[in-house]
Amino acid sequence: MTATRIDGKGIAARMGAATAAEAEELASAGWPPKLVSISVGDVAAAELYVRNQSRRAEATGIAFEARNYPETISLEQLTGVLAGLNADPSVNGVIIQRPLPTHLPVRTLQRTVHPLKDVEGMHPASIGNIVYNDLALGPCTAVAAVEMLKTLPLTIEGLDVTVIGHSEIVGKPIAFLMMGLGATVTVCHHMTRQVAVNSRRADAVFVAVGKPGLVTGDMLKPGAALIDIGINRIETPEGARTVGDADFESCAEVAGWITPVPGGVGPVTVATLMQNAVLATRMQMERYSGEYATNGARPG
Amino acid sequence: MDDIAKKATLIDGKRFSEQLRERVADEVGRLATRGDVVPGLAVVLVGDDPASRVYVQSKQRAVTAAGMRSFEHSLAAETTQQRLLDLIHQLNADADVHGILVQLPLPDHIDPGVIIEAIDPRKDVDGFHPTNVGRLGTGQGALVPCTPLGCLMLLQAHLGSLAGREAVVVGRSNIVGKPMAALLLGHDCTVTMAHSRTRNLPDVVGRADIVVAAAGRAHLIQGDWLKPGAVVIDVGINRIAAPERGEGKMRLVGDVDFDGAFATAGAITPVPGGVGPMTIACLLVNTLTAACRIHQLDEPEGLAPSL
Numbered sequence: 001m002t003a004t005r006i007d008g009k010g011i012a013a014r015m016g017a018a019t020a021a022e023a024e025e026l027a028s029a030g031w032p033p034k035l036v037s038i039s040v041g042d043v044a045a046a047e048l049y050v051r052n053q054s055r056r057a058e059a060t061g062i063a064f065e066a067r068n069y070p071e072t073i074s075l076e077q078l079t080g081v082l083a084g085l086n087a088d089p090s091v092n093g094v095i096i097q098r099p100l101p102t103h104l105p106v107r108t109l110q111r112t113v114h115p116l117k118d119v120e121g122m123h124p125a126s127i128g129n130i131v132y133n134d135l136a137l138g139p140c141t142a143v144a145a146v147e148m149l150k151t152l153p154l155t156i157e158g159l160d161v162t163v164i165g166h167s168e169i170v171g172k173p174i175a176f177l178m179m180g181l182g183a184t185v186t187v188c189h190h191m192t193r194q195v196a197v198n199s200r201r202a203d204a205v206f207v208a209v210g211k212p213g214l215v216t217g218d219m220l221k222p223g224a225a226l227i228d229i230g231i232n233r234i235e236t237p238e239g240a241r242t243v244g245d246a247d248f249e250s251c252a253e254v255a256g257w258i259t260p261v262p263g264g265v266g267p268v269t270v271a272t273l274m275q276n277a278v279l280a281t282r283m284q285m286e287r288y289s290g291e292y293a294t295n296g297a298r299p300g
Numbered sequence: 301m302d303d304i305a306k307k308a309t310l311i312d313g314k315r316f317s318e319q320l321r322e323r324v325a326d327e328v329g330r331l332a333t334r335g336d337v338v339p340g341l342a343v344v345l346v347g348d349d350p351a352s353r354v355y356v357q358s359k360q361r362a363v364t365a366a367g368m369r370s371f372e373h374s375l376a377a378e379t380t381q382q383r384l385l386d387l388i389h390q391l392n393a394d395a396d397v398h399g400i401l402v403q404l405p406l407p408d409h410i411d412p413g414v415i416i417e418a419i420d421p422r423k424d425v426d427g428f429h430p431t432n433v434g435r436l437g438t439g440q441g442a443l444v445p446c447t448p449l450g451c452l453m454l455l456q457a458h459l460g461s462l463a464g465r466e467a468v469v470v471g472r473s474n475i476v477g478k479p480m481a482a483l484l485l486g487h488d489c490t491v492t493m494a495h496s497r498t499r500n501l502p503d504v505v506g507r508a509d510i511v512v513a514a515a516g517r518a519h520l521i522q523g524d525w526l527k528p529g530a531v532v533i534d535v536g537i538n539r540i541a542a543p544e545r546g547e548g549k550m551r552l553v554g555d556v557d558f559d560g561a562f563a564t565a566g567a568i569t570p571v572p573g574g575v576g577p578m579t580i581a582c583l584l585v586n587t588l589t590a591a592c593r594i595h596q597l598d599e600p601e602g603l604a605p606s607l
Contacts, residue, residue, distance in 0.1 A: 107440060124434030131433045131478050158497045166485050168438035175481075175493065176437070179472055184498040191464040191488040198490065 003226070003255040006148050012267035015147075015275060016060055022278040023061035026285065031092075033281040034063035035119065036085055039097035040078070040104060041071035046097040053095065053270060060274045071101055078104060079112050086114040089288070092281040093119030095273070116283050119276040122169060130173050133180035136283070137276050142173035144268035145206055145227050146181075152225055152257055154203065157182035162202035164188045164195060164245075165209040170229055174206050195219070207245040217250030225257040229265050309567040311454050311533070317577035320453070320603075321366060324584045327600040328367040331591075339591035340369035341399040341425065341583075342391045346384060346410065347377035352403045359401070362580045368587060371397060381410045385418050392420040398591035399425035401583070422594055425586040427479065436482050441593075443586050444604075448480040450578025451512055451533045452487070452605055458531060458567055459510075463488035468505055470494045470521065470555070471514035476535055480512050487605075501525075513555035523560020532561055532568040535575050 023033050035057055039046045050066050057064035069078065085091045094113045100106050110122040118126050121139035129136050135143070150156070161178050165171040166189040175185045186202070188195045196219045199205050207215050208229035220226060230245030244261030252258050259265055332338055341363045345356045356372070363370040373387060384406075391397050400423045406412050416424070421431040427445040435442035444452075455462060467489040471477040477493070484491045494504045496515070502525040505511055511532045513521050518538035526532065536555030545551065554571035561568055569575055585604050592599045 107438075124432075124438060124440060125430045126434065127437045128430030128433030128435075131437055131482070132430060132474055134430075158499045160499070172437050172482070172485060175485075175491075176478065179478075179481075179493045179495070182495075182497040184492065184494050184504065186490065186492040187485055188490050189485075189488065192490040193464055193466075 003252045003258040006151065006225075006227075006257050006259045006264060008148065008259060008264040008267045011148060011151060012271035015268070015271040016056070019062075019271070019274045019278050020060045022282070026278060026281050027061065029285065031281050031285045032063060033061075033092050033277050034065070034090060035093045035095060035277050036091050037064065037066045037095045037097060038069065038078075038081070039066070040069045040073060041101050043068055043097075045099055050097060053273060056270045056274055057277070062274060062277050073104075075104055075108065078109065082109065082112045086112075086117060089284075091117065092284055093117050093277045095120055096122075116287065117280055119273060119280050121173075121276065127168070127173060130180075131176045133176075135177070135180075137280060138177070138272075139169045139173045140269045140272040140276065141170050141208075141229060141265065142177060144272045145170075145174055145208075145229055145265050146177045147272065148227055148259060148265060148268055149178075149204055149206075149225060150181075154225065159183045159203045160186075160201060161204045161206070162186045162188060162198045164199065164205065164207040164215065165229075167208060170208040171206075174208070178206075209245050211245055212243050213245075213247045215246040215251060217247070217252075217254040220251060220254045222254050223256035224254075226251055226255045226259065227265065228259050228261055231261060231266065308532075308562045308565040309458075311458055311531075311567050311569045311574060313450070313454060313569055313574040314577045316454060316457060317450070317581040320578075320581040321362065321584060323600075323603060324581070324588055325366045327588060327603065331597070332367065336597055337398075337591055337595050338367070338369055338396075339398050339587050340371060340396045341401060341587045342371040342373060342394075342397045344373045344375070344384070344387065344391075344400070344402045346375045346379050346403075347407050349405075352405075356403050359580060359583060362584060363587070366584050368584070369396065377407050379407075379410075381414065384410060384415060388415060388418045392418075392423065397423065398594055399423055399583075399587035401426055423590055425583060425590055427586070428474070433474075433479070433482075436479055436486070439486055443590060444483065444582075445475055445479045446579045446582035446586060447476050447535060447575065448483055449582045449585070449604065450575055451476075451480060451535065452483050453582070454533060454569065454575070454578065455510060455531065456487075456605055461487075462510070465489050465509040466492075466507055467510040467512065468492045468494055468508035469512045469514065470498075470501070470505065471516065471535075473514065473516075476514040480514065484510070484512075511556075515555050517555055518553050519555070519557045521556045521561070523557050523562070523564050526561055526564045528564055529566035530564070532556055532565045533575060534558075534569050534571050537571060537576065 054064045115123045115125045121137045161183040163175050175187045179185045199219045204225040206227045212232040228244035228246045360370045416428045421429045427443045432442045467484045469481045472495040481493045505525045514535035534554035534556045539550050542549045542551035
C-alpha cells in the first residue's frame with residue numbers, strides 16, 4: 001500500500017484565493033488588511049519565515065510591514081510598541097517572530113497583543129476560545145493541521161485520533177479542535193509509556209514533537225492518515241535537508257494519506273495566518289462600526 | 301460478595317474537603333493577622349431558581365466560615381443584560397472583591413458568554429473566562445474551574461505523581477471534561493478524551509489507569525469495563541428512581557455503576573460524598589489564590605496543585 005500525499009501547496013493555494021477575495025472586499029469597505037511583523041536582533045533565524053509571510057501577504061492583497069528592533073530593546077519598550085500597534089486602527093494583526101532574545105519573554109509579549117489583533121492565535125483568550133469550540137483566531141499551525149485532515153474523505157465524528165506531542169501551541173490545540181469536531185482524541189508525549197500502542201489504533205495521527213524519524217511505518221494502522229507537523233533540519237551525505245517527525249518512506253508504505261515535509265503543513269500554516277489576518281480585520285471592522293461609527297468607516 | 305475479592309479503596313471527598321477548608325481558613329487567618337488582606341467573594345444570583353438559591357447559600361456559608369468576606373447580589377429575573385454588566389464592572393473595580401461568581405444558569409435573555417467575558421480574569425474564580433481557559437491550556441497560572449481542580453487534588457492525594465499514567469476523561473463539557481483533560485495533560489498523563497461520539501467506550505475505558513467520568517448519564521460506565529486497579533473519579537450526579545426506598549423515592553448515583561466498579565477498581569469516589577464536596581472547597585481555594593495574586597502576596601504553599 002502506498003499513501004496518497006496530501007498536497008499542502010494546493011490546499012494553501014485554494015485558501016489563498018478565498019482570502020484574497022475577502023481582503024479585496026474589506027479594502028473596498030475602507031478596511032485594507034495590514035499585518036505588522038516584529039523581530040528583534042539578529043534576524044537570520046527568522047528571516048526565511050518573514051520573507052515567506054511577506055510574499056504570501058503581498059500575493060493575497062494584505063499589506064505587510066516587517067519591523068526589526070535592536071537586540072538592546074527592553075521589555076518595557078517593546079510592550080510600548082505593542083500598545084501602540086494595538087491602538088493603531090490601520091494595523092489589523094501583529095506577528096511576533098521567534099526566536100527572541102532571552103530578556104524578552106515571548107508569552108508576555110503574546111499576551112500584550114490585543115486578542116482582536118492576535119493573528120497568530122497565541123493570546124490565552126485565543127487558546128481558550130479553541131477549547132470552547134469557538135474558533136475565531138486559532139493558533140495557525142494547529143488550525144492548518146486540522147484543516148488538512150478535513151480535506152480527506154473521513155468522517156471525523158467518532159474517529160480515533162492520536163496526537164503525539166503536547167505542546168501548548170500545537171499539540172494541545174489540535175487535541176481540543178479535534179475533540180470539538182467529535183473525534184475521540186488521545187494525546188501522547190515524552191512521558192507516555194508506549195506511544196506505538198496509541199498510534200497504532202488511531203485512524204489519524206498528528207505528530208508535532210520536533211524529532212526526525214520519531215514515527216515509523218510499524219507504528220501506524222494500515223490506511224491511517226498521518227499529519228506531520230515537524231520541521232527539522234538534518235545533515236545528510238547529500239547536504240542539509242528539511243524533514244518532518246515521520247520516517248516518510250516507511251510511513252508512506254502503511255498510511256492511507258501522508259503530508260510531505262516540506263510542502264505539507266508549512267504552506268497551509270502561512271495560508272492560515274493570512275486567513276486570520278482578514279478575519280481579524282473583519283472582526284475589528286464590526287467591532288468599530290458596532291461601537292463607535294455610524295458609517296463603518298475607519299477613523300483617521 | 302466473595303470474601304477473597306479485592307475491594308476498592310473509597311476516596312473520601314467529604315473528609316478531604318473538610319481538611320482543605322480548614323487549611324484555607326488557617327491561611328485566611330494568617331493573612332488577616334498580618335494585616336494584608338481579607339479575601340472577598342461576590343456571588344451574583346439572577347432570578348429565583350430555588351436550586352440556584354440553595355447553591356448560592358451554601359457557597360456563602362462556606363466563604364464566611366473560612367473567614368472571608370461574602371458579598372451577595374441578588375437580582376430580579378427580569379434584570380437586563382446591561383444592568384448585570386454594570387454590576388460586573390463595578391465588582392471588577394471593587395478592591396474588596398477578589399472573586400466574582402455568577403451563578404449559572406442565567407435567564408434566557410442574558411448571554412452567559414458575554415457576562416463571563418466581562419469578568420476580570422483575575423477575579424474569575426469559576427475559571428470560565430476564555431483567558432483562564434487558555435492559561436490552563438498553556439500552563440500560565442490559570443484560575444482553574446472548581447470541579448476538575450477538586451478531582452485533580454483527589455487523584456494526587458491518592459496516587460502522588462500522575463506523570464505517565466493513562467487517563468481517560470469521559471465527557472467533554474466546558475465546565476468539567478475539557479478543563480479536566482487539560483489539567484491531566486499538564487500533569488503529563490497520556491490523556492484520552494472520550495464522549496458520546498466515541499465508538500468503543502468499553503475498550504477506551506478499559507485501558508485507563510485513571511477514569512474521570514463526567515458524562516452526566518447514570519451508570520454509563522460498567523464495573524467490568526474497568527482495568528483492575530484503576531482509580532475512578534465519578535463526577536456524575538444523577539437522580540434516579542429508588543423504589544426500594546418507597547414509592548416515588550429518588551436517590552443520587554454517579555456515572556459509574558458503583559457496585560460493579562467497587563469490585564474491580566483500585567479506588568473510587570462515592571456519589572454523594574466524593575467529588576461534590578470538593579467543588580465548594582476549591583471555590584475557597586480559588587478565592588484565596590485570586591486575593592494573593594491581586595495583592596502580589598505569596599500563594600500558600602501546597603494548597604493548590606502547581607499548574
